[in-house]
Amino acid sequence: MIFDKHQETVDDILSRYPVRRSAMLPLLNLAQREEGYVSQAAIREIAGILDLTPPQVFETATFYTMLNLKPIGKFHIQVCRSLMCALVGADPLIEWLRTHLGIGVGQTTDDKLFTLSAVECLGSCGTGPMMQINDDYYERLTEEKVGLIVRDLRETGDSAMKSGPFMVPERSKDVVSS
């Protein structure tokens, strides 16, 4: 059972809401963090916890684009393709990733390391082009930078180029705050 070792977390989640069903997204998110995707087994288990039928959970899960209903690679590269990022060069970046990973958008590399997605706005329009890999944002990208990030992830599983707490412009030096 997926949630067995997370019993405390599950109890904590359930305690937050007066209605059990509200724990739906937190549990689906937890299942995805645990297994990398939302499996059929997870859906059945969540249905059990929430006193729902599995189709009710599945129906809800299909609405949300972040929930993967099929296994994906270890690193999910999601490049923003919306207008704001596209204006500053998101499309060439997606092309570059396609060529260098040798996969199309929506596909996973043979070694199951990378899945490439082109997604809609991630709320980082001032620092485009940008992408999200698993939990982390990577901003103000160039082809060179993306190459280094992919190399880092392949070799060490982490990259120092991910963004910290957001502050753009860094500090408005020109503007005196009152």
Add this chain to the structure above:
Amino acid sequence: MKTFEKILLTNMERPGYTGSLSDYEGTGGYKALKTVLGNVPPNDLIEMVKKSGLRGRGGAGFPTGVKWGFIPKDHPGPRYLCCNADESEPGTFKDRQLMERDPHQILEGIAISCYAIGAQTAYIYIRGEFRLAAKILERAITEAYQAGHLGSDIYGSGITVHVYVHVGAGAYICGEETALLESLEGKRGKPRTKPPFPATHGLYQKPTVVNNVETLANVPHIVNRGADWFASIGAPPKSTGTRVFCLSGHVKRPGNYELPVNATFRDLIYELGGGMRSDKPLKAFIPGGASAPFLTPDHVDVQLDFESVALAGSMSGSGGITVMEEGTSMVWAALRLMEFFYHESCGKCTPCREGSSWIVQILQRIMNKQGRPDDLRTLTEICENIGGRTVCAFGDAEIAPVQSTLKYWRNEYEALIEEAEALKGSRKEIPVLSVAQAREVEGSLS
């Protein structure tokens, strides 16, 4: 260089400010909460916010105090406050900075607002992609509980406020307040038909207020410095205070800039944003996130407040300003935004669900130089059949890019369609047969 008064970004722009509880308390944080709890009657607080003229910063610009006032006074409860942190309007990224850099400013705003409307529970609905912001908020909530700023019987006043972070899973529509409530109830995030409004039938059918992150962050400052002070900033009486505007696109210095709302787009784009990133002149800009109609260089001297932008034919929306330089194809820009809306339409209302897909197909066809002479008429017609015919404002939003680009840059559409007409003779296409012709072919094969 002009200087502009700041409210929300003041703290985080101090050197060395980390947003921790001690940093926030060091700058007078939680003073407002201490002042009001048990001392100022909730009704007076609501009146104060009404008087300040604070309006929702999420997009609709509804007066916050009025929204709070809709909560029935005699309801036995429970009542809820939802902080809308589902920031997903393309062009907007202010809430992320507010949450990641100064989370306690928001928590204090939430606590005060909960007290004002008589809610004991607040949920911060944050978009699933903002993992870092969610983590920072969780940490800040733990700190605030430990210091007694949140929890049961705060400062011995008998007031209880519990705050929880609820992480979404990727759906733009969940920023719509009733869709947010549906999603928070663990369902598909589809907007509800209104009325009844959330003020009476919100989360779990109980009285609920949904406020944007930036709106709530303003509340402690209004308490500390007074409604009159807040109402004197900006463009009173209708649009008051400052807003954090998000500048993106072809400018030298994109980013978040806080300005009083009586500043102009010129101040933002040229003074603060450093102007265009290359030598190419400004061609177009979106004044308030993807849902706002495009404006032209003729509009750069328009003020940033809700009314002025509305008068110019667009909307101030969520405050995301996207700048496009000369040479950008407006048909392409409209298509990109339409693809977003097509992807994010929740599917509840037929005009929006089907219409967005038709518009995308037509725009793709025009971009691929396969447009047809009557396409522009069809586009206009589809747009007219979406606007005002959907449950939520998404329908009105999705037609904005198409209608406004058709209004100002119709010649670009026409040029592409003319090109398509010229190419028509030279293009080999798979023939489309009528039923009679198909039968004939079938007959000749057998």
